Amino acid sequence: MRVYEWDGVPTPVVDADNYILFGLGGFPDNGSGDWNEEVAIPAAEAMERAAVDMYTEPKWRRKRMSGKSGKPTPRRGxxxxxxxxASMGGGQTHPQNLSLAATHAATLASLFALEPFRRIAGFTNMVFYAFAERLHDFYAAEFDKICAHDPRIIRNLPARLSVFSTTTFNFGPATVTLPHIDFRNLAWGWCAITALGNFNPDRGGHLVLWDLKLIIRFPPGSTILIPSAILRHSNVSIAPHETRFSFTQYTPAGLFRWVYNKFRTDKDVDGSKTTTPQEREQRRKNRARRWAEGIKMYTRWEGATRTL
Incomplete structure (x- = not known):
């Protein structure tokens, strides 16, 4: 494994052909104000307050110890x-808003309304566009179609701030994921991970990309965008007295399939009596080609690169 001591400067990570495989988004430079004081710290504090509101304090704190009692641990930690x-998958017949208790929905809505999270989302959106313009625009267009087709779908954030349909707030207090892939995300798509909290990034919290044998320093307040459905990833643990949260944005692959099928499920189309055997065979071939078409959305980087 190699360790990259990333300093938070926006950095594209390219493959052998100079296509951007993923992006170290980082955070704005000092010309945009004090990101740590105005955004990163207030966002972490807001998440901690929200966690205390949604969970009883002892239960929330005990989450740090999960997995040490011999009980099953969730796949991501x-x-x-x-x-x-928005969600689509697991037997759903159409896109739906994720179900939440009313009090939890109100708490998350209050987080989305806060300026720190809107600034994180807006900056992430800008970096996504800079590193993968065609992929960004594909995300925006497909989710716009879903929202236009079904006005019941609720955006977490305005379209100008985020092209992603779905967000997960990882409240920790020690958000350290196990090695996993996000198999429900778009295979060639990206998800955005923003690290928050009070931890020493020189000693813990690093992002581990197992398939690339790469460990990346991941400072609080910074964002990394990765193809999480194909790169197995996890985090290095943090010290017992530290806290680490994360704010992740993504779009489930099922939503893209729904649009591709003209607002129908694969099951509905493939099982329809009006779908001919020739059409089913063509759909099978099209599915095999979608990966090749998807990676064409990646951007070829023509500028200078930093060695990881």
Missing amino acids: GHASKSAG
């Missing part, structure tokens, strides 16, 4: 988390 936004 034992930390507390809540998700909001």
Whole structure:
């Protein structure tokens, strides 16, 4: 494994052909104000307050110890988390807003309304566009179609701030994920991970990309965008007295399939009596080609690169 001591400067990570595989988004430079004081710290404090509101304090704090009692641990880790936004998959017949208790929905809505999270989302949106313009625009167009087709779908954030449909708040208090892939995300798509909290990034919280044998320093307040459905990833643990939260944005692959099928499920189209055998065979071939078409959305980087 190699360790990259990333300093938070926006950095594209390219493959052998100079296409941007993923982006170290970082945070704005000092010309945009004090990001740590105005955004990163207030966002972490807001998440901690929200966690205390949604969970009883002892239960929330005990999450740090998950997995040490011999009980099963969630695939991404034992930390507390809540998700909001549009969902499609797991047998759903159409896109729906994720179900939340009314009090939890109100708490998450209050987080989305806060200036720190709107600034994080807006900056992430800008970096996504800079590193993968065609992919960004594909995300925006497909989700716009879903919202236009079904006005019941609720955006977490205005379209100008985020092209992603769904958000997960990982409340920690020690958000350290186990090695995993997000298999429900778009295979060639990206998700955005923003690290928050009070931890020493030189000693813990690093992002581990197992398939690339790469460990990346991941400072609080910074954002990294990765193809999370194909790169197995996790985090390095933090010290017992530290806290780490994360704010992640993504769009489930099922939503893209729904649009591709003209607002129908694969099951509905493939099982329809009006779908001919020739059409089913063509759909099978099209599915095999979608990956090749998807990675064409990646951007070829023509500028200077930093060595990881």
